[in-house]
Amino acid sequence: MPNLPWPTHSRGEPVTGDPSLAGLLAWAEFPAGSAPEMKPVAEVLAALTAGPADDELAGEAAALAAYRNRGSVPRPATRARRRRRRPLFPFPSVRVAAAVAAAAAVLSVSAFATAAYTQVLPAPVQRLAHAIIGAPGAGGGPATGPSPAGPGTTGAGGTGSAGGTPTGRAQPSPTSHVTGQPGTQPTPQGSAEPSTEPTPSDSGTPTPTKSRGKPSTHPTNGNGNGGGNGNGNGNKNGASTPTPQP
Amino acid sequence: MIGDGFAEVLAAAQEGSEAAFSRLWRDGNPALLRYARVVAAEGAEDVAADTWLHVVRGLADFRGDERAWRAWLFTTARRRAIDYARRRSRRPSGPLDEVPPGLLPAAPDAADLAIERISTRSAVALLAGLPAIQAEVIMLRVVAGLDTETVAQLVGRSPGAVRVAAHRGLRRLAGILAQAGVTL
Numbered sequence: 130m131p132n133l134p135w136p137t138h139s140r141g142e143p144v145t146g147d148p149s150l151a152g153l154l155a156w157a158e159f160p161a162g163s164a165p166e167m168k169p170v171a172e173v174l175a176a177l178t179a180g181p182a183d184d185e186l187a188g189e190a191a192a193l194a195a196y197r198n199r200g201s202v203p204r205p206a207t208r209a210r211r212r213r214r215r216p217l218f219p220f221p222s223v224r225v226a227a228a229v230a231a232a233a234a235v236l237s238v239s240a241f242a243t244a245a246y247t248q249v250l251p252a253p254v255q256r257l258a259h260a261i262i263g264a265p266g267a268g269g270g271p272a273t274g275p276s277p278a279g280p281g282t283t284g285a286g287g288t289g290s291a292g293g294t295p296t297g298r299a300q301p302s303p304t305s306h307v308t309g310q311p312g313t314q315p316t317p318q319g320s321a322e323p324s325t326e327p328t329p330s331d332s333g334t335p336t337p338t339k340s341r342g343k344p345s346t347h348p349t350n351g352n353g354n355g356g357g358n359g360n361g362n363g364n365k366n367g368a369s370t371p372t373p374q375p
Numbered sequence: 376m377i378g379d380g381f382a383e384v385l386a387a388a389q390e391g392s393e394a395a396f397s398r399l400w401r402d403g404n405p406a407l408l409r410y411a412r413v414v415a416a417e418g419a420e421d422v423a424a425d426t427w428l429h430v431v432r433g434l435a436d437f438r439g440d441e442r443a444w445r446a447w448l449f450t451t452a453r454r455r456a457i458d459y460a461r462r463r464s465r466r467p468s469g470p471l472d473e474v475p476p477g478l479l480p481a482a483p484d485a486a487d488l489a490i491e492r493i494s495t496r497s498a499v500a501l502l503a504g505l506p507a508i509q510a511e512v513i514m515l516r517v518v519a520g521l522d523t524e525t526v527a528q529l530v531g532r533s534p535g536a537v538r539v540a541a542h543r544g545l546r547r548l549a550g551i552l553a554q555a556g557v558t559l
Binding site for chain 1: 393396397400401404405406408409420423424427428431432434494495496497498499501502513514516517518538541542545546548549552553
């Protein structure tokens, strides 16, 4: 038997073998051959298993009432908890991913709508936005910004061409700042002739303001400065009609 | 313990016999109340009543012998005692110095309880002075009459741990009684 440096039982506790303790627990009485110090313990355990006192039977009427009404009482809460529906996204990572995806979708829709209302989308997409969310159509609608034609569109020496295409579709020109320069090919007949090439004042809503030239629809003898009015009156078949703006 | 006639009593109670249910209740409630006085102290009455309410609701679905019946009864009581402790911990409580001294509960001294003749209530109070797991295991073994394996399942420990807790509790109880000089 090893000589352990620590005690094998607590100080002050009687040393009692496990068989007698097991006997106490099993029969709640003092087993023969047990240590005498366990006799009070056996008395305590016997008192625990004594017959019922009056106060221990006092709640019988309430228990019987519950038994009578057992059909009307709701089921225990634990069963209700078991029937609870499973969440749509049971795992936190899936919930986070779903939230991020939803936020990205909202942001995308918002950005698309903003771009559509500011008319910065490509024409086909802008038309699509016009059809779906009522955004301004491609090339139409109220322009809140400055005219793309810019100042000097109809200035002296402007070509004065309406820029309408033969098909009648007005197309914007990427060279919108050249119209203030004298025409490279002055036409004595003025610019009342329709031009098949796109010209800067081709936005469909020509702006006659700030024109230093004399607006006129009559052809004049050009002096190199161009006699066109630059208002797009020379549109032969174009669908864009000049809309004077205040 | 009801004994041999338990199956008939249980069947009659499940079919609606109040007399049969009364017999089940009178057999089980004293032990249930003593167990609840150890694990739930002043909430013992509430725990016992709540336990019987749950037992009544599940009585029709119960299947088993008397041993299983007692195991179910005390398992339900233990859960109700845990619920009671949770509710009590959530409830705000004022400091004791605001309570008039006359209303404070008089904690029974273990020695006084041991010196007087051991009654059932005194024995329960002695057990309640032990560490919680030791007291609960002794109550389930002695009062509920459950074996070690069933108690182990009920308290969620191994049978060996249950044996150790029970033996330590009994040794501690013997030490308390020896210090009090009890000679019975």
